[in-house]
Amino acid sequence: MRSDVRTYAHDVNGVLGSILAVADVQSARGGNGDKAQAAFADIAAAARRGGTLVENLMRAASVADSGTDSAVERDLSYLETLHVALDPVAAELERSGRGESIPIVDRETGRFLSVLVSALRPKNILEIGTAFGYSALWMARAQGPGGRILTIDPDRSRTDIAAEFFRKAGVSERIEIVNRPALDVLPELRPDSFDFVFIDALKEEYADYLRLAVPLLKRGGMIAADNLLWGHAASMPPAANDPTATLGIRTFNEALLHHPALEATIVPIGDGLGLAVKR
Numbered sequence: 001m002r003s004d005v006r007t008y009a010h011d012v013n014g015v016l017g018s019i020l021a022v023a024d025v026q027s028a029r030g031g032n033g034d035k036a037q038a039a040f041a042d043i044a045a046a047a048r049r050g051g052t053l054v055e056n057l058m059r060a061a062s063v064a065d066s067g068t069d070s071a072v073e074r075d076l077s078y079l080e081t082l083h084v085a086l087d088p089v090a091a092e093l094e095r096s097g098r099g100e101s102i103p104i105v106d107r108e109t110g111r112f113l114s115v116l117v118s119a120l121r122p123k124n125i126l127e128i129g130t131a132f133g134y135s136a137l138w139m140a141r142a143q144g145p146g147g148r149i150l151t152i153d154p155d156r157s158r159t160d161i162a163a164e165f166f167r168k169a170g171v172s173e174r175i176e177i178v179n180r181p182a183l184d185v186l187p188e189l190r191p192d193s194f195d196f197v198f199i200d201a202l203k204e205e206y207a208d209y210l211r212l213a214v215p216l217l218k219r220g221g222m223i224a225a226d227n228l229l230w231g232h233a234a235s236m237p238p239a240a241n242d243p244t245a246t247l248g249i250r251t252f253n254e255a256l257l258h259h260p261a262l263e264a265t266i267v268p269i270g271d272g273l274g275l276a277v278k279r
């Protein structure tokens with residue numbers, strides 16, 4: 001069951017428990033007069049009934065949730081069996097990333113990026129967050145021989161692995177890796193020079209990536225950004241102890257969807273993918 005539903009149910013139960021305690025004490029105490037005592041007994045009975053209803057609601061929510069989850073899982077497995085299998089290099093790259101717990105994009109997000117890039121044919125792609133090069137490989141293959149990708153990641157131990165995969169896949173000539181923090185690199189890039197930007201690095205910096213990336217994008221160019229649902233955390237009721245990454249994603253989502261220069265949406269593919277076109 002969703003944890004916010006559980007929290008709300010717990011709170012309602014707490015309130016009902018307090019009402020019940022007071023009503024029970026007052027109805028047992030006597031000296032209030034018969035009418036008042038009967039009223040307290042009625043309140044106690046209603047609070048007990050409320051408690052039972054909350055339990056029923058929680059059970060129903062739990063059953064509904066598991067039904068939805070299994071239906072979604074079934075849909076995803078069905079779609080997976082329909083798609084063409086990954087080629088050996090992409091499959092090995094995906095295994096390495098997942099094996100070392102590198103947060104690479106979900107396979108369906110990779111496929112979606114690939115279809116987008118095939119449709120839009122962007123000549124110049126900017127990627128923020130390379131890791132082992134999984135998302136870059138999806139885009140490079142879809143982009144075709146004339147395209148270029150500039151991908152930024154300060155972690156050379158990861159990008160050395162990416163470079164090796166790019167070589168194996170025969171796309172390394174078209175991909176330039178920059179091993180510096182994106183916020184240092186973006187201000188140095190030429191305005192209006194990219195057709196497609198993919199954001200997938202530090203969640204706390206997403207809003208700054210957006211601010212700096214929009215001027216780099218040509219008119220009609222597209223920005224895509226991963227993890228906008230952030231493992232179901234972004235949609236939870238805000239709490240004082242929310243991690244900074246969750247706050248970063250929420251701030252970014254607002255900024256993306258209300259950016260005056262962008263036509264944007266967020267779709268629930270993988271961990272949530274933002275898509276925006278520069279007007």
Ligand SMILES: C[S@@+](CC[C@H](N)C(=O)[O-])C[C@H]1O[C@@H](n2cnc3c(N)ncnc32)[C@H](O)[C@@H]1O
Nearest residue numbers: 104105129130131134135153155181182200201
């Ligand atoms: C989610 S992973 C990228 C996954 C990759 N896009 C893929 O799907 O294959 C995020 C990457 O951002 C990199 N990163 C961390 N700080 C960064 C920064 N300041 N600028 C750019 N990238 C950064 C991390 O080293 C990590 O490899």
